[in-house]
Amino acid sequence: MSELPQEDPQQRWKPAWAASEARIRENAGHTAVRTAVPRNSRVSKLDADLLDDELTDMLREPVSKAMSLLRPQLVDKHRLEIDTAIKAVLFWLSAGSASRRATYGQSLQNLTYETTGHRDVLRRLRMFGALSIGGAYGWSKLTSYMAANGWADAPQNSIRRKIWRVLDRLERVTRVATLVNFLAFVATGQYKTLIERVLGLRLVFARPQVAHSVSFEFLNRQLVWHAFTEFVMFALPLVNPARARRWAVRNARAVLGLPAVTIDPVVAALPEHICAICHSVEAASTSVSPDSAAGMFADPSESCAAVNPYVAKCGHRYCYVCIKTRMIAEADECTCLRCGQHVDRIWQQI
Secondary structure (H helix, E strand, C coil), X not given: CCCCCCCCHHHCCHHHHHHHHHHHHHHHHHHHHHXXXXXXXXXXXXXXXXXXXXXXXXXXXXXXHHHHHHCHHHHHHCHHHHHHHHHHHHHHHCCCCCCCCCCHHHHHCCEEEEECCCCCHHHHHHHHHHHHHHHHHHHHHHHHHHHHCCHHHCCCCCHHHHHHHHHHHHHHHHHHHHHHHHHHHHHHCCCCCHHHHHHCEEEEXXXXXXXXXXXXXXXXXXXXXXXXXXXXXHHHHHCCHHHHHHHHHHHHHHHCCCCCCCCCHHHHCCCCCECHHHHHHHHHHCCCCHHHHHHHHHCCCHHHECCCEEEECCCXXXXXXXXXXXXXXXXXXXXXXXCCCECCCEEECC
């Protein structure tokens, strides 16, 4: 019997392994490209700045009130210094301390600073605070000083005019660079300011294992309340409170089987030349006891006599201004105070 050729067992799996290894390396390359972009949330970084600004605004009011007690004009004169001092203190107590590497707003968003290829995070953070807060203050004071002293209107060959042109171009270049950096931040999510990019400071999640979830419950409540207040502010001027009250009273009395209008017998018994509206207004505006009020109704003052009298269709007489104002205010709900009939037209008494 002839011997069968002996085949090396390892030769059987080597081609399959070579093909699998190529696919694994290709997939690993694609995975590395996908994970090159950091997973930090851009919205969280921007929200952290908003939270820091809100904290500064909250502290500005009590500090301004305390300083106004010493000298009222001191607050308006040194508002920039007050804001700069508040920001510096907050930054020193938060990101500038050795135990923290993030501002209060960034801590609420589960963010912290780290450096790219460096370990001196604290020193770079303090440099960041000095440049962002102190640099902004110095630039504002410098531009204000040059504008107040007319450096822009100085002669063309003067040193002040040259310095003004250089700083103006520098400001334009800085604005363009800030815009480009922000677009890069939107694309990559790494450095949201130029100073952070220069210093190599990146915001990362302080606790990556903690899921970052955003609750929209407060936002929903604010939107609903805002929409409700806008509707109330729009509808309130359209509602006549006196007319609405009379409409409710009339319908309530109709449901209870009562007359549509309650007639005061004292008002109904007034002389014909007395305007019941004038008399009611005078009685309501006069603070008297019940006994004296009864006497006043029994003997109405001649000052309540109808001026330029107009007669309703029920025959009762009123001042033209009184009855016309009441008809405009109450519209379809206007009734006669003496008999309770509906008043929709009036005629001048001849």
